Amino acid sequence: xxxxxxxxxxxxxxxxxxxxxxxxxxxxxxxxxxxxxxxxxxxxxxxxxxxxxxxxxxxxxxxxxxxxxxxxxxxxxxxxxxxxxxxxxxxxxxxxxxxxxxxxxxxxxxxxxxxxxxxxxxxxxxxxxxxxxxxxxxxxxxxxxxxxxxxxxxxxxxxxxxxxxxxxxxxxxxxxxxxxxxxxxxxxxxxxxxxxxx
Numbered sequence: 001x002x003x004x005x006x007x008x009x010x011x012x013x014x015x016x017x018x019x020x021x022x023x024x025x026x027x028x029x030x031x032x033x034x035x036x037x038x039x040x041x042x043x044x045x046x047x048x049x050x051x052x053x054x055x056x057x058x059x060x061x062x063x064x065x066x067x068x069x070x071x072x073x074x075x076x077x078x079x080x081x082x083x084x085x086x087x088x089x090x091x092x093x094x095x096x097x098x099x100x101x102x103x104x105x106x107x108x109x110x111x112x113x114x115x116x117x118x119x120x121x122x123x124x125x126x127x128x129x130x131x132x133x134x135x136x137x138x139x140x141x142x143x144x145x146x147x148x149x150x151x152x153x154x155x156x157x158x159x160x161x162x163x164x165x166x167x168x169x170x171x172x173x174x175x176x177x178x179x180x181x182x183x184x185x186x187x188x189x190x191x192x193x194x195x196x197x198x
Contacts, residue, residue: 029071031063043070050074075139083136083143085110092129092147099169104151111136119180120146122153129154138179145176 028049037055044051052070054063083091088109096104107127115121115132122129129150135143148170156163167173 029067031067033058041066041070043074045074072139075141088131088147091144092151095144095148096151099148100151100155100166104154106151106154109147120150122150124154124157127154138183141172142176142179145170145173146180148173 030046030049030051032051032053033056034053035056037053039055040053041055042053050071052067054066058066085108088111089106092104092106092109093102096102096106105127106122106129109129109131111133112130113133115130116134118132119135120129120131129147131143131146131150135146145167148167152163152166156166170176
């Protein structure tokens with residue numbers, strides 16, 4: 001039997017660390033392959049690192065696909081924890097620093113329940129940002145996109161080319177917009193007809 005602890009039964013066969021896709025919320029991803037794992041894939045956060053556990057037999061393509069799936073799953077689970085207004089303000093400050101060099105400085109950021117036709121709004125003269133409560137429970141990258149959208153309005157009024165150039169800095173803009181468009185489209189779908197006995 002090998003004295004090497006990495007070759008004992010059940011120990012990871014291979015571990016790789018890489019940079020995550022932008023906007024995933026972690027600074028690095030560590031993939032641990034295990035010969036004991038047959039089918040299951042799991043993931044968890046370990047500080048600022050995301051650890052993804054996969055079966056050793058998976059191909060590189062399967063590994064990449066599962067890493068993306070598990071990052072999205074973790075983000076969805078984390079976003080179900082409702083952020084308070086103070087946390088939203090801190091998040092907006094962090095996003096402004098990261099994407100707009102700290103130039104967008106909101107005076108308040110809060111959830112509201114009276115916005116049913118838009119995801120967020122901004123009053124540049126007051127520096128206030130309001131997010132619809134309907135965003136609660138959506139993935140973090142979607143909430144971040146809406147926050148960045150409203151932060152950009154503190155710098156540029158309207159939706160002209162300069163405004164969209166600001167949002168191009170956020171790498172998940174298109175994905176977040178697609179997600180929100182899907183939510184809107186799903187709301188417009190007709191309800192299925194009642195089944196017999198209802």
